[in-house]
Amino acid sequence: MAAAVTVATDPAAAEASNPISTTNGSVAGITNGAEIRYKDALASLERDGFVVLPASLFPSFDLPTLRAAASRTTTLARTGKWPYIRTLPKQFPPWPSDPSQGIWGVQHLLHPDNPDHLTFAKSYFDKELLEQVRNLIGCEQDELIMELYNMLVRPDKDFALRWHRDDIPPTASDEEEMERLGKPGFHAQWNLALYDDASLIVVPGSHKRARTETERNADPYEDNMPGQLVVKLKAGEVAFYNNNILHRGKYDSKVERMTLHGSIGTTKGSSERARNVLQHGVGEWVEKYEFKDFDPEMAKRANIMREMLVEMGKKSGDVGFFSKDE
Numbered sequence: 629m630a631a632a633v634t635v636a637t638d639p640a641a642a643e644a645s646n647p648i649s650t651t652n653g654s655v656a657g658i659t660n661g662a663e664i665r666y667k668d669a670l671a672s673l674e675r676d677g678f679v680v681l682p683a684s685l686f687p688s689f690d691l692p693t694l695r696a697a698a699s700r701t702t703t704l705a706r707t708g709k710w711p712y713i714r715t716l717p718k719q720f721p722p723w724p725s726d727p728s729q730g731i732w733g734v735q736h737l738l739h740p741d742n743p744d745h746l747t748f749a750k751s752y753f754d755k756e757l758l759e760q761v762r763n764l765i766g767c768e769q770d771e772l773i774m775e776l777y778n779m780l781v782r783p784d785k786d787f788a789l790r791w792h793r794d795d796i797p798p799t800a801s802d803e804e805e806m807e808r809l810g811k812p813g814f815h816a817q818w819n820l821a822l823y824d825d826a827s828l829i830v831v832p833g834s835h836k837r838a839r840t841e842t843e844r845n846a847d848p849y850e851d852n853m854p855g856q857l858v859v860k861l862k863a864g865e866v867a868f869y870n871n872n873i874l875h876r877g878k879y880d881s882k883v884e885r886m887t888l889h890g891s892i893g894t895t896k897g898s899s900e901r902a903r904n905v906l907q908h909g910v911g912e913w914v915e916k917y918e919f920k921d922f923d924p925e926m927a928k929r930a931n932i933m934r935e936m937l938v939e940m941g942k943k944s945g946d947v948g949f950f951s952k953d954e
């Protein structure tokens with residue numbers, strides 16, 4: 629099993645002289661100070677294709693408040709009162725609005741019609757989160773673009789996603805995979821677990837290479853892909869991952885899951901991101917999004933990021949879907 633590095637920044641951990649174990653059973657880098665912390669996070673993401681950051685890095689995340697909001701929003705979604713959902717058994721957008729077959733996700737947490745949108749916005753536009761995102765993308769704060777904020781939830785029946793890369797189809801040749809993987813991602817994507825979560829499974833390092841013969845020929849739902857690693861998050865931890873890492877989701881309908889699933893992009897690559905983002909339908913409401921109840925500093929940041937998303941939508945026109953019927 630490949631080692632993955634979690635960036636440890638707890639003062640106690642930082643003082644320890646020996647490496648410590650993490651929830652992934654891997655070795656944590658012992659770092660001191662924000663500078664090294666950011667560098668280590670980026671190095672882990674680049675090397676492994678994902679990095680788990682401890683909850684202590686995000687002191688403003690208020691888990692009880694987020695859990696209460698997540699629970700209200702999920703109830704609306706399961707009972708047909710929130711039309712933006714991920715429905716079983718469909719893996720990719722677009723999803724119907726009918727929850728009768730069960731759901732595995734709730735879309736558009738920031739939509740102004742969501743009674744709890746402000747609570748979710750506080751975590752999405754959080755200063756420290758944006759600083760992490762800026763660092764991992766490698767851009768300036770004023771180049772960040774608002775993208776998606778959704779929630780992945782316990783499905784109503786056991787359910788799994790096939791092995792995939794978010795923006796490269798399984799039919800791609802080795803050369804096509806390498807061509808796409810060689811380009812910068814121009815965004816950061818993360819899972820913020822509100823409850824312990826072991827649903828995401830990745831093949832560390834696969835974001836930098838074409839699939840092996842074994843991976844190409846494997847069952848799409850293979851349970852034992854060579855080198856696979858279950859990303860085990862404790863509540864409050866945040867996993868950033870390259871969305872073109874080979875990964876899948878495996879969901880247990882008996883285990884509570886409320887994991888906030890976000891992405892933020894950069895103006896450096898907005899046309900490359902357009903389909904990935906706009907296929908989720910965010911363009912339909914983002915112009916209505918306003919920030920009257922936000923604190924002024926957050927409203928300013930949010931407004932700039934929203935304007936950039938609107939701009940992206942205007943430039944890109946009809947973007948279609950990654951895998952419409954799957």
Ligand SMILES: O=C(O)CCC(=O)C(=O)O
Nearest residue numbers: 780789819827828876877
């Ligand atoms: O459940 C997860 O964490 C992974 C979700 C995923 O792979 C996807 O939405 O494409």
